[in-house]
Amino acid sequence: MAILSPEQHKLVSDAVGKAELTTSGEIVPVLAEQSDGYSDIAMVYCAAVSFTVMSAFALLPLPFLELWDNLIGGWGSEWTTGDTASMTIALGLIAFVVTWLVMLVPAIRFALVPGPVKTARVHEHAIRHFKVGAERRTHGRTGVLLYLSMHEHRAEIVADQPIAEKVNAEVWGEAMADMLVEIRKGCIAEGIAAGVRDVGQVLSEHFPRAEDDQNELPDRLIEL
Numbered sequence: 001m002a003i004l005s006p007e008q009h010k011l012v013s014d015a016v017g018k019a020e021l022t023t024s025g026e027i028v029p030v031l032a033e034q035s036d037g038y039s040d041i042a043m044v045y046c047a048a049v050s051f052t053v054m055s056a057f058a059l060l061p062l063p064f065l066e067l068w069d070n071l072i073g074g075w076g077s078e079w080t081t082g083d084t085a086s087m088t089i090a091l092g093l094i095a096f097v098v099t100w101l102v103m104l105v106p107a108i109r110f111a112l113v114p115g116p117v118k119t120a121r122v123h124e125h126a127i128r129h130f131k132v133g134a135e136r137r138t139h140g141r142t143g144v145l146l147y148l149s150m151h152e153h154r155a156e157i158v159a160d161q162p163i164a165e166k167v168n169a170e171v172w173g174e175a176m177a178d179m180l181v182e183i184r185k186g187c188i189a190e191g192i193a194a195g196v197r198d199v200g201q202v203l204s205e206h207f208p209r210a211e212d213d214q215n216e217l218p219d220r221l222i223e224l
Helices: 006-022 039-059 061-071 083-103 106-112 115-133 163-168 169-184 188-206
Strands: 024-030 145-151 154-159
Touching: 006 024, 006 083, 006 188, 024 115, 024 188, 039 061, 039 106, 061 083, 061 163, 083 106, 115 145, 115 154, 115 188, 145 169, 145 188, 154 169, 154 188, 163 188
Parallel strands: 024 145
Antiparallel strands: 145 154
16 A cells, blocks of 8 residues: 555655756655564564573473463372473463564564664665665766655665765755654655755755756655
8 A cells, every 4th residue: 555645756756856956966765664574573572482481480380380280170280301391392382472473463563673673674775775776876876865664763865975975974864854854743745855855955065967967767756
């Protein structure tokens, strides 16, 4: 399901076309629903819970064994070492499966992913998409990717090397701030358009448009 409507896509695309009128730079806005499924993080939680439950049983086995005896009739039984080991494994497996089922709920999984992990995954995904869709795709290597990941609530600006050498990261931070002001209001398209305008102003200062400049990348929003 698309995040933005055709009208909102046009708003961003128009902003890209207007921003590129004064610069040789090429701006590529990308909107992603999420940057990663975080299945590896879910597995870590499952393993941690499973190990914790097995450790608790190994440390205090009697309460677990008494509960089990009560559930199957209450007569009690002699637990051999093999029986205890089997119970340990069974409890670990049950804890693993239950935790995995809980982690299948997207809202819970995303809430449990540490912030630094989300930031790193969004950055990695932005870099990967930039290398495929924008890096060295222009004559003067003047491509800039503006990447927004909705579920992680994070954004990235990635630029070709010639641009990165001239523009400090703090400058992109200002463009990011203007974009996020609108996005926090729920105005996603307007926020991306604001970011595009700011990026265009920065590029026009360092990479003004030449008379023979040609549009080398499509002026449109890419929605993943």
